[in-house]
Amino acid sequence: MKFEVLKTCGRARLGKLTIGGQVIETPAFMPVGTLGTIRTLEPQEVQELGYRLILGNTYHLSLRPGADVIARFGGLKKFMGWPGALLTDSGGFQIFSLSKIRTVDDDGVTFSAPEDGGRIHRLTPESALEIQARLGSDIAMVLDECPALPAESADLERAVMRTISWARRSADWIHRAADPAGAVFGITQGGLDVGMRKRCLDELIPLDFPGLAIGGLSVGEPSEQMYEVLDRILPDYPADRPRYLMGVGAPGDLETCVRLGVDLFDCVLPTRNARRGQILTRSGPVNIRNSEHAHSEAPPDPVCPCRVCAVYSRAYLRHLFHCDEILGLKLATYHNLYFIADLMKGLRDGIRSCIENSA
């Protein structure tokens, strides 16, 4: 993996990430393919949209179809036919999102897996990286503990201490591993507590991960609080490594967080909301199910040059959603991912043409 900051504009950074045979200009957004598919789209369509780096979910993939099956195919990219690069999460987010079916201890986390008929599923810092190596990730993430917000100070501290301890064990694993395969990014936690965040970061920097993620934000707190924390902590992140803000993908958040110095993002929002009928447009989100669109000959987003907006009307898209036609989910997903790709391109172009300062 290679990362280069080409230019800055204020705190915003234009970068070039070379990984898995792909060159990715940053700031970049990664679509989420939880179960080995960017839901509704073929890999070639994701590529056609301009994406070269997508995210897969270690927890979900290790349940279905299982790391064994994927390893036998030479990794997830080959299994799903994805020609680009792959980042996988570690399962740490599921400590937050599946809090009802997991127990965390200092050594790792145990999930009772309802998708799998109640099979027990155990993740430790080491096994999370082993699984990701078997999935063939170009960028693997360390196991962390993502606490719910608001959090009691003691709970936050315990999660941060575990996250630090697990990061150290992950660094050890990398040094021991014969073939650690891809790059491994560290994850910083600390909720909205700036002191705790800095402490976590200070402990992780010496471990020398080639990239650092900010985890545990965008978990329900107001955006303003997230911005404030980022504003105060991001200047302390090493300038020569990519900064990945996990779980952020609302258009306004992307714009603000790029300005604050974030390089990478992932989020289910553009794709999940698409499947619920929410079309992202240059004049704000549109609920395509609304009856006002029943006769509308306008494209989903009137100023969008994407293939979907070139061919289909709001009335047709509304009709598809109204009839639960699968094609509606696909067209909305395609457009929303185009919208986000275009937004990120605009932000990169803005930094590129910025005359304020440069690296």
Place this chain on the structure above:
Amino acid sequence: MKFEVLKTCGRARLGKLTIGGQVIETPAFMPVGTLGTIRTLEPQEVQELGYRLILGNTYHLSLRPGADVIARFGGLKKFMGWPGALLTDSGGFQIFSLSKIRTVDDDGVTFSAPEDGGRIHRLTPESALEIQARLGSDIAMVLDECPALPAESADLERAVMRTISWARRSADWIHRAADPAGAVFGITQGGLDVGMRKRCLDELIPLDFPGLAIGGLSVGEPSEQMYEVLDRILPDYPADRPRYLMGVGAPGDLETCVRLGVDLFDCVLPTRNARRGQILTRSGPVNIRNSEHAHSEAPPDPVCPCRVCAVYSRAYLRHLFHCDEILGLKLATYHNLYFIADLMKGLRDGIRSCIENSA
């Protein structure tokens, strides 16, 4: 509309149907797009598969989104972005398939429409053609009464008498209509009763429809019985007009019925079964959900040159179905429609290279 028989081989016919700006070589299969979408596929994909003529369902489309909405867009082809030609059924098949919510009288049929919150929906021979004209069909079908099989002789006769009477009213409507738009095909009924079938055909021939359909078969009876009826009645159909066997699309049925002299087919089988995980292959149907495919690196159909079989494995497709991932439905649909297109092409090529006899 123009139809030309280019060559025959036994009773099988190689033909050329020119309609709606498209040239369609027959025998041809029409994919079914019930609600203005070949479920899971974009129109461009249907075109890429080689199809130039698809079917829309008048009954379903007139409920959702309604003929008004579609007419405002200049017809279904424009509404859904389909660049090929369009055939619409009349609603007559719903007299069979929705028998619980309809009442038939000599003037037409009344449906209580549960999809539409209980609104009453009335079709007469005239209104069925009017709606199809508003849908912008290149080929419209007359309203007929499709009886369930096995049928009492009296019930069959009543359905045939109505079908004849409605065909006459349809012919009158065509003569009266200022702009009947597309071609209108007649439909013959008569169940498995060859005498009744011939009587129906004899009454329809003088009405001079540019094409004739065989309705009321493939409604649950054994294929052998259908073949026998077709064997006895098809020689009486005018040789210069296309013969459309409604609702037939199983690979074996297509092969046999082409040999018996059928030119056009439609059926939900390849697409509906695809969504249930049934993959059509050159060595018979495969249920991709079966656990035997969990580790299979083989393509869905090992000898298939289609795009899906070139990229994806059985294990991946099984994984998608196992996780209820929408992409699985799409890939299976794409492959099955390729399989049928390829099958039809093989049958046409067989007639083309036949040396037995020629037209």
